[in-house]
Amino acid sequence: MCRALPAGTLVLMLIVSTLAQALDLSPAEHAGKRLYREGLSSSDAQVSARVGAADMLVPASVVPCGSCHGADGLGRAEGGVRPPVLNWQRLAQGQGLRSANGRRYPAYTEASLARAIQEGRDPAGNQLDPAMPRFVLSMADQRNLSAYLKRLADDRDPGLSEQxxxxxxxxxxxxxxxxxxxxxxxxxxxxxxxxxxxxxxxxxxxxxxxxxxxxxxxxxxxxxxxxxxxxxxxxxxxxxxxxxxxxxxxxxxxxxxxxxxxxxxxxxxxxxxxxxPGLDDQLLSLADYAQGNLALQQAGTQIVYADPAQAGLARQLLQQLQRRGWGEVTAAPLTEQAATGQAIFYLGDAEGFGQLTAQLQQAGRTPYLFAAANQVASQLAQVPENWSRRVFLAYPFVPGDWTPGGSQALSAMRQRQGLDxxxxxxxxxxxxxxxxxxxxxxxxxxxxxxxxxxxxxxGLHDLQTGLTPPLNFGPGRRQGLAGAHVVTLEMPGPVFFPVAAYRPVAEGNAP
Ligand code: HEC
Missing domain, CATH: 3.40.50.2300 (Response regulator)
Structure with missing residues (x-):
């Protein structure tokens, strides 16, 4: 790929990648960093490590130092034996015994550090827990790694300065x-x-x-x-x-x-x-509501998407509905033809939603419509009156979620910033x-x-924002809310009428 680029571009890329380093590292320190973070040698040779009590040999790239001690060297609390902080100051500087995981030992030197990494023994001769792999390193690799370990504590992530x-x-x-x-x-x-x-x-x-x-x-x-x-x-x-x-x-x-x-x-x-919440969870909240209150599982259902990029999401939703026991579900892009079915889940922008309702209106049909409010909000005033209580919208939060403190803070902010x-x-x-x-x-x-x-x-759980239901994250959880409130439109108006409060949707299977 580089060959196809004009020479000037390559020079620019080199400058840029040098800039991208948080810290000025010497070539040896840089090689040590690569070994530390990725388990790769500066030579072409593969670095190996012996892992576990049985000394099984694996490539070091499978168990780079950073994967346990952290890219920042600060260790990771993972229960059991904890990978200690790898800070040169803590390991090697000053007199006196230090301790980690119940071991006590004098200061490390470069030689005893190499012994810890290669043989699994600390400066006092204590055997390290076998959770720490024994690495097979060339002298050059060891030198690079030691050089980098001395700089590790200063090698901060980009974007951070003292001030x-x-x-x-x-x-x-x-x-x-x-x-x-x-x-x-x-x-x-x-x-x-x-x-x-x-x-x-x-x-x-x-x-x-x-x-x-x-x-x-x-x-x-x-x-x-x-x-x-x-x-x-x-x-x-x-x-x-x-x-x-x-x-x-x-x-x-x-x-x-x-x-x-x-x-x-x-x-x-x-x-x-x-x-x-994601669009998928919002629509599943609507589906769960429909399932419990509108008995639509056996009605013909169509998932209509306005943007071809959402075909994948439509397919996912279709599978989720099927798993929840919905019988006749299809997915189709929004076209000139009016969508079919007694229930329609809509994915797309407000304009497409307007097109959808206009087409259905012309065909003389008013199937139940389900959509995420933030996608279609600007079209809601135009929804024809015969859809009263037949349009259901997912809202991540409703004014009922606002605490006095939350709404006060929000309106103060609006005032300061000239927002309505x-x-x-x-x-x-x-x-x-x-x-x-x-x-x-x-x-x-x-x-x-x-x-x-x-x-x-x-680690943020039950985070109170004053403006939404409590947010929850976790190791596999990247969306603070896993569902939405369900609100219907009552005409004329439209008047927004909440019909089901937020609760997290069940994953994968029927609720
Ligand atoms: C699979 C996890 C894991 C990997 C990978 C790993 N370590 Fe460790 N390391 C540990 C654990 C756990 C300990 C604590 C052992 C003990 O206290 O008995 C440890 C201990 C150490 C110690 C001793 C620290 C002290 O205070 O005595 C050093 C030095 C060290 N590791 C360096 C490294 C370096 C350098 C690498 C990469 C070449 C590395 N480790 C890779 C888990 C790991």
Whole structure:
């Protein structure tokens, strides 16, 4: 691939990748870092490790140091024998005994460090727990690794300095998404300003870099690269980039950057934490309601999607409905022809929803319609009257979820930023994203890293936002809410009429 690029591009890429390093590392330290994080040697030789009490030989790339001790060397609490903090200061500097996992030993030297890594013994001669692999290292590999271990404590993630923590986002300044982007910018600026006035987080002021992703996917990719490589942001928050729907997840994973904000429906990722529920869970809440109250499982049901990119999601939903006992479900793109069935689940934008109701109206039919409110909100005033109580919408939160404190804080923010009630879902989701970030950063302390941020976000349970049901995350859980309230439209009006409160939808199987 490089061969196809003009020479100038390659030079630019080299400059950029040097910039991307958080710390100036010598070539030896850099090689040591690769060994530490990926288990790869600077030579072509494969590095091996003996694991477990039985000394089974495996490639070191399967058990790189960072996988247990953390990329930051701070160890990971995983129960049982804990990988100790690998900080040169703790290991090797000063006099006196240190201790880890009940062992006591004098300071490490380079030689005794090599013995620990290769033979599993500490400076006092204590056998290390066999959970620590024994690595088979060349002298050069060992030298590189030791060199890097001395720098590990300073090798912070990008975006962190003594005084600041840099966040990034992508917000279009022109085009149809610009109004939404302005709302997001207002909420982010407001929250960051408030946090900074209170002294920032652990002594660091939050900085925000916002880049315009431009008109298309190529420009959006480039803007993301700039955030990651030139701007060196620590984490992404609430970007508005539908153009990156299918690539955002993998880009973030590759760069190991955490993001908090609306997850693309096409590409979930362990890096992305979304305060609000996914489209799939929202529609399943509607299905569960319909199943319990409208007895529609045996009616003909069609899942209609306006955007071809949502065909996959439609298929997933179809399988979920079948598993829940819905008989005749089909999925089809929105076309000129009116959709069939007595129940229609709609995926797509407001315009498509308008088209759908107009077509059905013309065909003289009023099947039950199900949709996520945030997708179709702007069309709801136009829904014809004969659909009274036949349109059901999923709402991640309703005003009933707002505590007095929450709604007061929200209206104070609106006043400061000149916002009104429009784009309420976007305001609340951005607000919650900032709360998640702030809470997690406070928890991890001053010695922050991206990995620790992810672990802290995973640990947030029953988080009260004052504006939504309590949010819950976990090791496999990246969406704070797993379902939605169900609200129906009563005509004329329309009047919004809640019919079922939020409860998490059952995973996979029938509720
Ligand atoms: C599979 C998990 C795992 C991997 C991979 C791993 N370690 Fe460890 N390491 C541990 C555990 C667990 C201990 C604690 C053993 C004990 O206390 O008995 C440990 C202990 C150590 C110690 C001793 C620290 C002390 O305070 O005495 C050093 C040094 C060390 N590891 C370095 C490394 C390096 C360097 C690598 C990569 C080349 C590495 N480890 C890879 C799990 C791991």
């Amino acid at each position: 600041t923590l840099r966040l990034g986002t992508l917000l279009p300044e022109q085009g149809p998404l610009a109004p939404s982007a302005r709302v997001v910018a207002a909420v982010l600026n407001d929250r960051i300003d408030q946090l900074n006035r209170q002294g920032g987080i652990h002594g660091r002021q939050l900085q925000m870099i916002s880049i315009d992703p431009g008109p298309d996917r190529a420009s959006a990719e480039q803007a993301l690269t700039e955030l990651i490589e030139q701007q060196q942001v620590f984490a992404l928050i609430s970007p508005v980039v539908p153009a990156l729907e299918s690539t955002l997840a993998s880009r973030l994973e590759k760069a190991r950057i955490p993001m908090i904000g609306a997850a693309p429906t096409a590409g979930r990722s362990t890096q992305i934490f979304d305060p609000l 009630g429009r784009q309420g879902v976007l305001q609340v989701s951005t607000w919650c994203a900032m709360q998640l970030l702030g809470d997690a950063l406070k928890q991890i302390g001053r010695d922050a890293s991206r990995e620790k941020l992810i672990t802290a976000l995973e």
